[in-house]
Amino acid sequence: MGKGQPSYTDEEFVAAIQGGDDRALAQLYRLHLPMISHLVLQNSGTEDEAKDVYQEGVMVFYEKVREGSLELSCQIKTYLYAVCRRLWLKRLAEKNRFNGRLEDHEPYLETGAEADVDQAEERDQRFATMAEALNHLGEPCRSLLEGFYLQEKSMQQLTAEFGYTNADNAKNQKYKCLVRLKKLFFTHYKEEESF
Amino acid sequence: MKTEADYYALFDAYQSGQLPPEEQDALERRLAAEPDLAQQLADFNELTDTLYGYGQRLTTRRKLRAMQAALDAEKAATEAIIETGHPTMPIMRISRTEQHLREFWSSHRATIAVAASVAILAVFATLLGLEMWRTAQQKPSLYGYTVLRREVERIKRNQRAMNKALTLMDEPRPNEEANPGKFSGTGFALTTDGYLVTSYHVIQGADSVLIESRDRQRFRAEPVFSDVAHDLAILRITDPKFNGFGRLPYSFKRGLAELGERVYTLGYPREDLVFNDGSLSARSGFEGDTGFYQISIPVNPGNSGGPLLDDRGNLIGIISGRQMDVQSAAFATKSSYLMRLVDSLATAKPAQPYNLPRFNQLTGNTRPQQLRKLQDFVFVVKVYE
Numbered sequence: 001m002g003k004g005q006p007s008y009t010d011e012e013f014v015a016a017i018q019g020g021d022d023r024a025l026a027q028l029y030r031l032h033l034p035m036i037s038h039l040v041l042q043n044s045g046t047e048d049e050a051k052d053v054y055q056e057g058v059m060v061f062y063e064k065v066r067e068g069s070l071e072l073s074c075q076i077k078t079y080l081y082a083v084c085r086r087l088w089l090k091r092l093a094e095k096n097r098f099n100g101r102l103e104d105h106e107p108y109l110e111t112g113a114e115a116d117v118d119q120a121e122e123r124d125q126r127f128a129t130m131a132e133a134l135n136h137l138g139e140p141c142r143s144l145l146e147g148f149y150l151q152e153k154s155m156q157q158l159t160a161e162f163g164y165t166n167a168d169n170a171k172n173q174k175y176k177c178l179v180r181l182k183k184l185f186f187t188h189y190k191e192e193e194s195f
Numbered sequence: 196m197k198t199e200a201d202y203y204a205l206f207d208a209y210q211s212g213q214l215p216p217e218e219q220d221a222l223e224r225r226l227a228a229e230p231d232l233a234q235q236l237a238d239f240n241e242l243t244d245t246l247y248g249y250g251q252r253l254t255t256r257r258k259l260r261a262m263q264a265a266l267d268a269e270k271a272a273t274e275a276i277i278e279t280g281h282p283t284m285p286i287m288r289i290s291r292t293e294q295h296l297r298e299f300w301s302s303h304r305a306t307i308a309v310a311a312s313v314a315i316l317a318v319f320a321t322l323l324g325l326e327m328w329r330t331a332q333q334k335p336s337l338y339g340y341t342v343l344r345r346e347v348e349r350i351k352r353n354q355r356a357m358n359k360a361l362t363l364m365d366e367p368r369p370n371e372e373a374n375p376g377k378f379s380g381t382g383f384a385l386t387t388d389g390y391l392v393t394s395y396h397v398i399q400g401a402d403s404v405l406i407e408s409r410d411r412q413r414f415r416a417e418p419v420f421s422d423v424a425h426d427l428a429i430l431r432i433t434d435p436k437f438n439g440f441g442r443l444p445y446s447f448k449r450g451l452a453e454l455g456e457r458v459y460t461l462g463y464p465r466e467d468l469v470f471n472d473g474s475l476s477a478r479s480g481f482e483g484d485t486g487f488y489q490i491s492i493p494v495n496p497g498n499s500g501g502p503l504l505d506d507r508g509n510l511i512g513i514i515s516g517r518q519m520d521v522q523s524a525a526f527a528t529k530s531s532y533l534m535r536l537v538d539s540l541a542t543a544k545p546a547q548p549y550n551l552p553r554f555n556q557l558t559g560n561t562r563p564q565q566l567r568k569l570q571d572f573v574f575v576v577k578v579y580e
Binding site for chain 1: 199200203204206207210238239242243245246247248249250251255256258259260262263265266298301302303317
């Protein structure tokens with residue numbers, strides 16, 4: 001990889017991002033922002049909305065790549081365009097401003113991106129429920145679990161932080177918290193699914 | 196009996212592969228045998244996976260935000276460089292309101308465009324509709340032929356009359372002094388003792404006719420005879436206070452006037468007496484009607500019924516109408532038809548005989564002298580319907 005602005009091919013991008021290379025991700029991010037920005041601005045959106053949609057779109061792409069489940073049948077550019085287009089359509093529909101036609105300026109292809117977006121949406125739903133459940137959990141369970149799972153601190157660190165006598169105590173506490181979280185999470189999750 | 200938390204500790208160890216082999220085997224056997232336990236494990240896995248995924252999602256979001264922030268900062272930096280590079284360049288700053296306006300415009304411009312076109316269409320449709328309605332309202336006349344009686348302040352009066360009809364239904368009609376008349380035309384004296392000539396279409400449909408002289412004297416008159424084909428009407432003043440016109444300065448021509456003769460007319464197209472002249476351009480009228488002359492005098496609504504005289508002061512015709520689609524083509528009834536009409540009326544022994552003037556006092560006079568003598572014999576004919 002060169003210094004400054006290394007250029008990647010699509011395959012290199014996927015490989016690098018899968019490998020956790022943030023510079024590749026930043027490069028990719030910078031590369032396609034103007035395209036999406038143009039799309040959203042052309043279709044009655046603002047600059048900020050464009051950034052939001054683009055970040056969500058890149059998120060879908062990124063998570064698929066990290067999972068290793070991305071089946072790219074086209075260029076990354078086309079894929080991102082399809083994903084963001086879909087996301088923006090949804091936003092417009094929510095805002096009730098969609099008049100049934102979008103001004104496309106890129107070739108729009110069936111890329112399977114639609115399914116990916118739906119999948120991502122389901123995952124969003126789950127994460128939202130999780131955030132909700134964590135909010136309802138109460139202290140110190142919430143901080144403990146967030147520390148362990150979200151911030152990926154070690155058990156030793158948490159033991160010191162929360163003033164447990166030893167790591168086993170902290171672990172037991174963590175499991176109890178998990179049981180409570182499970183109850184909250186699954187009641188919420190099932191409720192919302194039954195909708 | 197193990198609590199759920201204990202199981203979670205067990206699952207945690209199992210998933211991370213820290214269980215001793217014999218315990219792992221025991222757990223796997225139990226899992227295969229007890230569906231409840233298997234479900235618990237599945238729930239545990241889903242829970243921890245979601246937690247990890249959620250953590251990753253948060254991290255990624257933070258990363259992307261940072262990237263966007265970096266891009267924004269970079270953009271701001273380049274803009275700043277441009278600004279310092281061109282110190283005199285005015286800095287484009289968009290105020291909050293303008294920002295809002297721009298957003299509004301960019302998101303609603305299609306709607307606005309549609310609304311504007313609808314408005315424009317509506318305006319033109321209304322204008323065209325009104326115009327069509329108005330032409331439909333006008334009395335049908337011959338193609339391109341317009342009679343020249345004047346509708347006095349038509350719209351204003353219509354409105355006023357409507358208001359009056361609504362509010363003063365039972366009250367007596369206002370006196371005639373205040374009433375300017377619905378139509379007006381021009382008329383001129385036929386005899387010294389109260390006969391007048393005007394165009395038939397001026398008095399068409401009249402309830403009452405009022406004659407007004409140049410010095411604002413008003414006399415009531417009544418139609419004696421009218422000739423629709425030649426657009427002629429003869430009126431007689433019935434007012435008791437009327438005592439004759441005095442001696443008429445012009446005489447009536449019984450023959451035909453010559454082509455190219457210089458002719459002129461006096462009339463009341465507005466509140467004052469108006470003179471116009473021109474030439475006799477044809478000895479037939481609209482679409483070859485032999486009862487009329489075509490003359491090149493610019494005439495206007497209100498000129499109808501006015502006298503048409505030649506250079507020597509002979510009355511040769513009565514102004515009747517004009518052709519709209521032809522430049523300055525007016526038409527006047529030939530005086531010979533008027534004479535024939537008067538002769539036939541005279542043989543019927545009317546109450547008041549027709550004493551036509553025999554001598555012409557205008558011959559040899561200059562045009563202004565002629566007009567000065569003439570002006571007292573030309574009247575406004577006001578018509579009330």
